[in-house]
Amino acid sequence: MRLSGAEWKVMSVVWDRGTASARDVLDVLEAETEWAYTTVKTILARLAGKGALAVEMRGNTSEYQAKVTQEEARQSALLSLADSAFEGSLSPMLHFLANRDSISKKDREELIALLEAKPGRPGRKGGR
């Protein structure tokens, strides 16, 4: 499930709200975009078309609901970026990020804690 830039914006609103109409999405995005109502509709339709959203008519209004989780979408975006830009694996990406000096001390500490907290997980594969 590959999402385009505009699709991410729309999905974010739906993830946030659980369920949303085109109007809801537009109301939220009005702050950051200048989209016309029909632009939102088009993107929603495309998302429904590719199976990212479920649509249900309520009265004369379509209500949209996410069929993929944000986690899943994020993961697949990261994998796809790793694939094109980081030799296909997440770990060079992590290394790259961990090396950035734009990471704050606080972040670093949190991350260390996170990484240390993870269980050993010796042989397990095919997670989730």
Place this chain on the structure above:
Amino acid sequence: MRLSGAEWKVMSVVWDRGTASARDVLDVLEAETEWAYTTVKTILARLAGKGALAVEMRGNTSEYQAKVTQEEARQSALLSLADSAFEGSLSPMLHFLANRDSISKKDREELIALLEAKPGRPGRKGGR
């Protein structure tokens, strides 16, 4: 500098070799793609057009050389992904990655070492 999937493949070869002709690129990529020679040429031309590559004629052959580093390209790809999918900041992305249980024990240890090795950099902000 936004690179498309095909452009990443081509840039990778150029980064690897320092300088490359279309033929060189094709030779390397023949293993993983089935591109025609002219496909490679098209992508090279687009990359030159957007300033990612410099071109120099040597005999009757164009030699291409990277004008952006892999680091820069990776960074901007990550920023752009962070922007669309992770609320605009790298740290949720790092958190997300660090939380994946697909990270090997070895990676975790390396990362912890990396993160711990970074200097304190106390008050500095607005990085790079």
Place this chain on the structure above:
DNA sequence: TGACTCCTTCTACAGCTGTAGTAGTTTGCC
């Protein structure tokens, strides 16, 4: 000098993305 081979530039075309407009249907209100 002609046939190959290799390289170049130009052109093409379909699918995806951003961004809507138009027209037709429902609905709520006076």
Place this chain on the structure above:
DNA sequence: GGCAAACTACTACAGCTGTAGAAGGAGTCA
């Protein structure tokens, strides 16, 4: 019951991407 508001479905169109084909110049070898 009719009009405005809101919704829907359909259509459009330009720019980007993947993927080439065609045509033509140049070096090379018999």
